[in-house]
Amino acid sequence: MLKDMGLNPNNPTKRKYWFEIVGYNYRMTNLQAAIGAAQVKRIDDRIEKRLWMAATYNKYLKDIPGVVTHPKMEWAKNVYWYYTILVPAKKRDKVIDDLEKKNIETRPTFYPIQKLPVYRKRLPLPVSDDLGARGINLPSGPSLTEEQIKYIADCIREALA
DSSP states (O other): OTTBTTBOTTOTTOOTTOBSSOOOBOOOOHHHHHHHHHHHHTHHHHHHHHHHHHHHHHHHHTTSTTOBOOOOOTTOOOOOSSEEEEOOHHHHHHHHHHHHHTTOOOEEOOOOGGGSGGGOOOOOOHHHHHHHHHEEEEOOOTTOOHHHHHHHHHHHHHHHO
């Protein structure tokens, strides 16, 4: 019912367009399904490319003071939707600005959910506050080359110096 605008498929009243709950229009078109099916066929190659990207970033970022990269957890497999680093909170915006000046698009990590007005709570959540203040999502597109990743890392080193 949520995906179908709140319509009950077993509507006992048999009324058309009778919405029993607030729902959404999350139905998938045939075209969207075809694109999704084609993407799934390529998922292993895409994940392999992202794992290579992360390993390459790790190689070039590992010795930069102030940069923290993803920890590896044996119980999880990260597929790096984004490649995210942590830098000192007081330097994060400067790093983003310096990279932008060199045409390197980054973005801060998502705001901690408890900071958003719709979910604002007065809970002390220091870990999410810290991650939100320090995180930067780096370029992570499938066309990145090792030379580009090295250049990005060199620019981060320079921005943090």
